[in-house]
Structures are given as C-alpha cells and as structure tokens.
Amino acid sequence: MYRYDEFDQQAVDERVAQFRGQVGRRLKGELTEDQFKPLRLMNGLYLQLHAYMLRVAIPYGTLSPRQMHMLAHIARKYDKGYGHFTTRQNIQYNWPRLVDTPDILADLATVEMHGIQTSGNCIRNVTSDPFAGVAAGEVEDPRPWCEIIRQWSTFHPEFSYLPRKFKIAVTGSEHDRAAIKLHDIGIRVVRNAEGETGFEFWVGGGMGRTPIIAKKIKDFVPKADLLDYATACLRVYNELGRRDNIYKARIKILVHEMGLEKYSALVDAEFARSRGTVKLPDAEIARIQAYFAPPAYEALPATSTGFEAHKFEDKGFRAFVRTNVHAHKVPGYAIVSVSLKAPGIAPGDASADQMDAVADIAERYSLDELRVTHEQNLVLPNVKLDDLYTVWQQLSAAGLASANIGLISDIICCPGLDYCDLANARSISIADELQQRFADLERQYAIGNLKIKMSGCINACGHHHVGHIGILGVDKHGKEFYQLQLGGSGAEDASIGQVTGTGFPPERIVGAVETVIGTYLSLRHGDAETFLDCYRRVGLAPFKAALYEAR
Amino acid sequence: MKLVKNASLIADGRKASVVENDWTLVDDDAELPEGKAVVVSLARFRAERDKLVGRNAPLGLRLKSNEAPASVADDLDRIALVALEFPIFRDGRGYSHAVQLRQRFGFDGEVRAVGDVLWDQIPHMIRCGIDSFEVGDDFPLAAFDEAATVFTRHYQPDTTGRPTINELRHG
Ligand code: HEM
Ligand code: SF4
Numbered sequence: 246m247y248r249y250d251e252f253d254q255q256a257v258d259e260r261v262a263q264f265r266g267q268v269g270r271r272l273k274g275e276l277t278e279d280q281f282k283p284l285r286l287m288n289g290l291y292l293q294l295h296a297y298m299l300r301v302a303i304p305y306g307t308l309s310p311r312q313m314h315m316l317a318h319i320a321r322k323y324d325k326g327y328g329h330f331t332t333r334q335n336i337q338y339n340w341p342r343l344v345d346t347p348d349i350l351a352d353l354a355t356v357e358m359h360g361i362q363t364s365g366n367c368i369r370n371v372t373s374d375p376f377a378g379v380a381a382g383e384v385e386d387p388r389p390w391c392e393i394i395r396q397w398s399t400f401h402p403e404f405s406y407l408p409r410k411f412k413i414a415v416t417g418s419e420h421d422r423a424a425i426k427l428h429d430i431g432i433r434v435v436r437n438a439e440g441e442t443g444f445e446f447w448v449g450g451g452m453g454r455t456p457i458i459a460k461k462i463k464d465f466v467p468k469a470d471l472l473d474y475a476t477a478c479l480r481v482y483n484e485l486g487r488r489d490n491i492y493k494a495r496i497k498i499l500v501h502e503m504g505l506e507k508y509s510a511l512v513d514a515e516f517a518r519s520r521g522t523v524k525l526p527d528a529e530i531a532r533i534q535a536y537f538a539p540p541a542y543e544a545l546p547a548t549s550t551g552f553e554a555h556k557f558e559d560k561g562f563r564a565f566v567r568t569n570v571h572a573h574k575v576p577g578y579a580i581v582s583v584s585l586k587a588p589g590i591a592p593g594d595a596s597a598d599q600m601d602a603v604a605d606i607a608e609r610y611s612l613d614e615l616r617v618t619h620e621q622n623l624v625l626p627n628v629k630l631d632d633l634y635t636v637w638q639q640l641s642a643a644g645l646a647s648a649n650i651g652l653i654s655d656i657i658c659c660p661g662l663d664y665c666d667l668a669n670a671r672s673i674s675i676a677d678e679l680q681q682r683f684a685d686l687e688r689q690y691a692i693g694n695l696k697i698k699m700s701g702c703i704n705a706c707g708h709h710h711v712g713h714i715g716i717l718g719v720d721k722h723g724k725e726f727y728q729l730q731l732g733g734s735g736a737e738d739a740s741i742g743q744v745t746g747t748g749f750p751p752e753r754i755v756g757a758v759e760t761v762i763g764t765y766l767s768l769r770h771g772d773a774e775t776f777l778d779c780y781r782r783v784g785l786a787p788f789k790a791a792l793y794e795a796r
Numbered sequence: 797m798k799l800v801k802n803a804s805l806i807a808d809g810r811k812a813s814v815v816e817n818d819w820t821l822v823d824d825d826a827e828l829p830e831g832k833a834v835v836v837s838l839a840r841f842r843a844e845r846d847k848l849v850g851r852n853a854p855l856g857l858r859l860k861s862n863e864a865p866a867s868v869a870d871d872l873d874r875i876a877l878v879a880l881e882f883p884i885f886r887d888g889r890g891y892s893h894a895v896q897l898r899q900r901f902g903f904d905g906e907v908r909a910v911g912d913v914l915w916d917q918i919p920h921m922i923r924c925g926i927d928s929f930e931v932g933d934d935f936p937l938a939a940f941d942e943a944a945t946v947f948t949r950h951y952q953p954d955t956t957g958r959p960t961i962n963e964l965r966h967g
Contacts, residue, residue, distance in 0.1 A: 263947075399945065401952055402891065484892050519900070525962075690803075
C-alpha cells in the first residue's frame with residue numbers, strides 16, 4: 246500500500262487547517278452558505294435532508310486495518326455508530342455536526358485519509374478494481390497509476406471549478422470490475438506489441454439523467470504522457486463544457502454534442518502544444534510502484550486439505566465459498582468478498598463494531614489489507630486457503646458472512662428518501678423487501694448471477710442504468726413510483742438498461758421484479774444462461790408482455 | 797473597489813499590497829480618454845483594433861469567461877493587461893485562460909481577475925498566473941496572506957515556477 250511521505254502528509258495537514266479556517270468563517274457569518282458550499286463540498290461535506298453528511302475518500306478502494314479502525318472510531322465518536330460504503334469507494338457519515346468536521350478531518354489525516362475532492366465540480370476520488378494486484382490475468386496493478394493521478398489531481402489549480410464533477414476510474418484487467426466505461430475518463434492499463442505499458446483512454450461515460458457509455462479516444466497513451474494527455478482532455482472540457490445547464494454540463498454531453506472526432510482533434514492539438522509540461526519521472530513511477538509490490542506470500546500448495554474438509558462438512562461454509570471466495574493469482578491464497586448486504590440492513594452500511602472486526606481479520610489473515618468495492622461490499626484480498634474457515638467463522642460472529650455475492654440479494658442501492666434531499670422515492674425499504682422476497686438461498690442459486698441496482702432519483706447514484714435489473718424511484722403526482730429497466734451492465738460489455746414501460750407503485754414493484762425473474766427462468770437456455778445473456782438473446786418484448794399484458 | 801497586486805508574492809515572500817489602479821475601463825460606446833491606459837472589451841477591440849493599437853498609451857483587454865485568449869493570440873504582444881472576468885466564482889474557465897496566457901502564449905503582462913473574486917479561490921488564481929485582483933473595498937487582505945502560506949508545496953507544475961513535489965522528491 247502507498248504510504249504518505251512528508252509532502253503528502255503536509256498537504257493533507259494544511260488542508261485541514263485551511264478547512265478549519267473556512268468553517269470558522271462560516272460559523273462567524275463571514276462566508277455565506279452559497280460561498281461556503283463549494284468549499285465544504287471539496288472536503289466532502291454535503292447538506293442532506295436531516296443533517297450534514299461527510300464523504301471520506303478511500304482512494305482506489307484500498308485501505309489498511311489501521312485506517313479501517315479509524316473509520317470505526319469516527320463512526321463512534323462523531324456519528325451514530327455506523328457508516329455507509331458507497332458505489333464510489335467512499336464512506337459516508339450521515340450525522341456529523343459542522344463544528345466537528347475539522348476535527349474529523351484532522352483524525353483522518355493521522356491515518357493518511359481525507360475527504361478531499363469527494364464532491365464538488367473537480368476531479369473526484371479516483372476509483373479502481375477492488376481485485377487490483379491480486380486478480381489473475383491482470384496486465385499490471387493499476388493502483389500505482391491511480392495514486393499518480395490522485396496526487397496530480399489534488400488541489401489542481403486549473404481544474405477545481407470545472408463545469409461539473411469529473412470521475413476517473415482505472416483498471417488493469419480485461420474483465421472490468423471498475424465500470425470504466427461509465428466514467429468521465431476511464432483508463433485501462435494495456436501493453437503494446439513492444440511490451441511497454443500504456444493506457445487505453447475512454448472518455449465521456451456517465452449515468453445521471455442522460456446515461457452514456459464512454460467512447461474510446463486513444464488506444465495507447467505512453468506512460469510518460471499519462472498526465473499531459475489527461476490535462477489536455479480536461480483543459481478542452483473546462484473551456485468548452487456547457488455551463489448554462491447543470492444537467493448538460495458533464496463531459497459526456499460535450500463529447501456527445503460535439504462528436505468524438507472533433508473533441509479528440511481539439512485534445513490532440515492541446516496535447517501537442519503542452520506535452521512535457523507535467524513531468525512524470527521514471528524515478529517517481531518506480532517510487533510509487535514499490536509501495537504496491539506484492540506482499541510476502543508464502544509458497545503454498547494450490548489446494549488445502551483442511552479447507553476441502555471444512556467445505557465437505559459444513560454447509561454454511563460451503564455456501565459462503567460458493568459465492569464469496571474468488572481465485573487469487575497466488576497458489577494457496579483466495580480473495581474473500583465480505584457482503585454488506587445482510588437482510589434488514591441498508592446495503593453498504595456497516596457498524597463501527599463490524600469495521601473493527603473486519604480490520605482485525607484483515608490484520609491477522611489478509612496481509613494487512615482491505616478493499617472496498619463499487620458494489621458496496623468489502624474485500625479481504627489475501628487470505629490463505631488454510632485460514633478461510635477461521636475467517637468465515639469470525640465474519641459470521643460479526644454478522645458479516647452473508648453468502649450472497651453476485652446473487653439477487655446483493656443489491657446496490659442509494660440512500661434514497663431516507664437520507665437524501667434530492668430523492669423521489671425510498672430505495673432502502675424496497676431493497677429490504679426484495680431481499681426478503683428472495684431470501685431462500687436455493688432460489689437465489691437457481692436464479693444465478695444477477696445484479697439489481699436501485700436509485701431513488703434520476704441522478705443514478707445507485708447505478709440503476711447498468712443493473713441487469715435497474716429500479717428507479719420517480720415521483721408521479723406526489724406519489725412514489727418505481728420504473729424498471731432491464732439489460733444494463735457496468736462491466737466490459739457495458740450497456741444501458743431499457744425501460745420496461747409505466748412504473749409500479751411501492752406495493753407492486755417487488756412483484757414486478759418477481760415477474761421478470763419468472764419470465765427469465767421460463768425462457769433461459771439451460772441453467773448456465775445468465776439473466777443478462779438471456780435478456781440479450783430474447784429482448785425486452787417477452788418481459789414487457791409478462792409485466793403489462795396480464796394486468 | 798480596490799486593486800490588489802500580487803506579482804512578487806511567491807517569488808520573494810512579500811505580501812500583497814493595495815495599489816493605485818492606473819487603468820481606465822472604457823465602455824464600448826464611450827470616448828477613449830487621451831493618453832490614458834485603457835481597458836476595452838473584446839468586441840470593441842475587434843471593431844477598432846487598428847486605432848487601439850495605434851494609440852500612444854498602454855492597452856488592456858477585458859475578456860468574458862467564454863472569450864478565449866486564443867482569439868487574440870496574434871495581438872498579445874501589443875497588450876499590456878488582460879482582465880479575466882469571473883462572472884460567478886463557480887465559472888472556472890478563467891483558470892484555463894490564465895494558464896494559456898502564461899504557458900501557451902508566454903504573455904508577461906498583467907493578468908487581472910475581476911468579478912466574483914473570493915478568498916478561497918485566490919491561491920488557485922495565483923498558481924494559474926493571475927497577478928492582480930479587483931476586489932471590494934472591504935475585502936480582507938488576510939486572504940492574500942493566507943494564499944501565500946496555505947499550501948507550502950504543490951503537486952502540479954504551475955506558472956509560479958516553484959518546484960513541484962516531484963521535483964523536490966527526485967532533485
Ligand atoms: C445525499 C447524498 C447525495 C447527493 C446529494 C448526491 C447527488 C448526486 C447528483 C446530483 C448526481 C448527478 C450528477 C450528474 O449527473 O452530473 C449524482 C450522481 C452519482 N452519485 Fe450521488 N449523491 C448522493 C449520494 C450518493 C451515494 C450515497 C452514492 C453511492 C452509493 C453516490 C454515488 C453517485 C454515483 C455513482 C453517481 C453517478 C455518476 C455519474 O453520473 O456518472 N451518491 N449524485
Ligand atoms: S440517486 Fe438520487 S436519491 Fe439516490 S442518493 Fe443519488 S441523489 Fe439521492
């Protein structure tokens with residue numbers, strides 16, 4: 246993992262001091278709320294329905310047990326004992342007091358964390374593959390590049406008042422677990438014929454009210470040009486992106502309206518002029534990569550008899566392994582997903598005790614590392630097969646062993662009307678009902694891989710556009726309604742879901758999902774055909790018929 | 797309104813100071829004052845370019861946030877001051893325009909921020925090459941003191957020429 250040097254620490258400490266001054270001026274009335282807003286947003290502080298909300302960055306989703314303990318401490322000391330892991334590798338606290346926020350940020354700074362640029366019209370927290378560095382078949386660990394981007398984008402003088410927020414995601418794998426095609430800039434680490442590392446650049450993806458899949462703008466940007474090319478992309482956007490209408494201000498609209506070719510030509514011209522300005526010395530790349538060198542793995546056999554025996558004897562453990570344990574690139578190790586989708590708990594929520602528990606487990610059994618995913622779960626990236634059973638038992642004791650990763654009850658869901666002042670409808674309660682309706686594990690297995698994603702309004706914080714089944718809360722004459730979308734995907738085969746038709750009232754939306762599932766089960770070509778594959782084969786029509794014609 | 801100059805703020809650690817504004821902003825339909833340094837809009841500059849550059853007094857140009865300096869690139873060596881308008885602090889085009897003036901066109905005249913100039917935006921403005929600020933009479937000069945000290949180091953190269961963190965790391 247990356248560790249701050251004196252410069253990184255100084256920057257974060259100075260930011261805390263600056264924010265303390267800003268909060269002080271706000272409390273004294275020297276700053277209006279309108280003037281304070283962009284400043285607090287750039288430190289992750291939102292004003293929500295009931296209170297302030299603080300968003301803390303977990304850059305590219307990697308954190309140490311020590312950092313997780315601090316997140317628990319903050320939940321306990323300044324909040325109501327829990328936090329919410331979001332779809333952007335951040336954690337949100339729902340109840341901090343404004344006067345406490347400088348202290349919270351100061352506490353975070355002691356473990357090299359912050360809320361910098363987790364909101365506002367700036368370059369946001371860079372996100373990545375939660376399996377980075379441990380997935381088999383990866384070109385290269387993307388996190389050193391994420392850290393390089395994190396530093397370059399921090400307090401960027403030119404790009405802090407962009408037309409709109411700007412999100413960058415980086416992956417090093419063919420299989421996209423970072424949804425790069427739904428980001429303002431998506432980057433895939435690639436290798437060219439000469440064996441050199443470089444970057445495939447995608448631009449103009451995003452969700453919100455106009456979901457658009459990113460377009461490929463460059464096949465190969467050499468390492469040394471990474472930041473100059475990104476600068477050129479941003480400079481053109483900062484100058485030409487629309488500022489007349491907040492809903493048309495994202496780069497996706499600029500690229501869409503102008504056309505990729507024209508945008509790309511402007512970027513190339515700017516790049517040609519400014520290339521070499523942002524120096525990225527090889528020594529700096531090497532310095533950062535050294536922090537991400539693989540940990541000291543033991544030489545282990547590829548199988549473990551203890552592990553096999555436990556799987557044979559214990560049904561619960563077997564179920565956990567089936568969904569939550571994934572192949573690791575090193576023999577004898579596994580990647581363990583920790584589901585934050587237990588029944589009755591808002592997706593992505595974890596209590597302070599759970600954070601402490603998972604931090605302890607990571608310290609003892611996962612080589613001191615944890616990850617958070619954009620699907621609102623946690624990951625223990627380095628668990629020995631021999632330790633899996635113990636880890637499972639300890640997770641179970643902490644209420645963290647839900648065996649449902651990738652299944653229908655592993656729902657992504659935004660806070661919705663329970664917290665958010667932009668919401669049209671509740672989302673947490675619908676997620677809860679869905680989990681209850683599909684609680685039976687055998688039934689979940691029968692349905693197979695299925696991603697339900699739900700947002701309480703068109704802003705799409707819950708990624709509903711790219712859910713295999715997407716649910717969107719809308720307001721119809723002052724009443725909550727839910728629209729269904731089918732066939733979306735946020736992975737390498739990215740697609741935007743199609744709306745089925747008229748929405749459903751709260752008491753019928755879960756039934757509608759059940760109808761969709763029933764239709765899929767009756768249409769699929771054998772058990773191996775996933776919902777998404779089946780949908781892509783048969784299209785919307787049979788689902789539409791089942792949903793609306795029977796009425 | 798007062799004018800705060802800041803040119804040497806980074807270079808020798810001096811604090812910003814309030815200075816006399818030697819420039820007259822001339823409306824598009826007003827007479828040009830004889831022998832005085834004037835600032836005109838881009839529209840007027842376009843309409844009366846030859847007359848303006850032929851005057852025997854310094855010439856300044858005021859650009860709206862949607863008017864890129866590239867549109868006057870060929871005339872920048874005849875211009876002594878570019879005033880960049882920030883109609884609202886959220887409109888960040890002026891930052892890119894200031895960077896372009898300094899880096900792309902090598903403009904070494906005065907770059908002035910006018911409009912919605914606020915305390916917390918000043919550090920970024922300085923780093924993008926803006927060296928004077930038109931602010932309200934009650935605008936606290938403490939903002940400029942803070943701008944000089946708030947961040948000791950920075951990651952990105954900027955127009956101040958101070959070494960970046962990477963340069964400090966690797967000599
Ligand atoms: C109360 C808190 C929140 C507010 C006010 C809020 C506001 C917004 C708004 C206005 C947008 C649309 C931006 C645009 O299209 O330009 C948006 C998008 C988004 N937000 Fe939130 N959000 C909140 C909480 C969350 C949470 C909890 C998550 C994660 C679970 C999240 C993740 C996202 C994502 C992934 C997008 C889509 C990005 C895209 O359009 O490409 N937000 N949010
Ligand atoms: S999708 Fe809408 S309701 Fe949900 S968190 Fe985002 S802004 Fe709020």
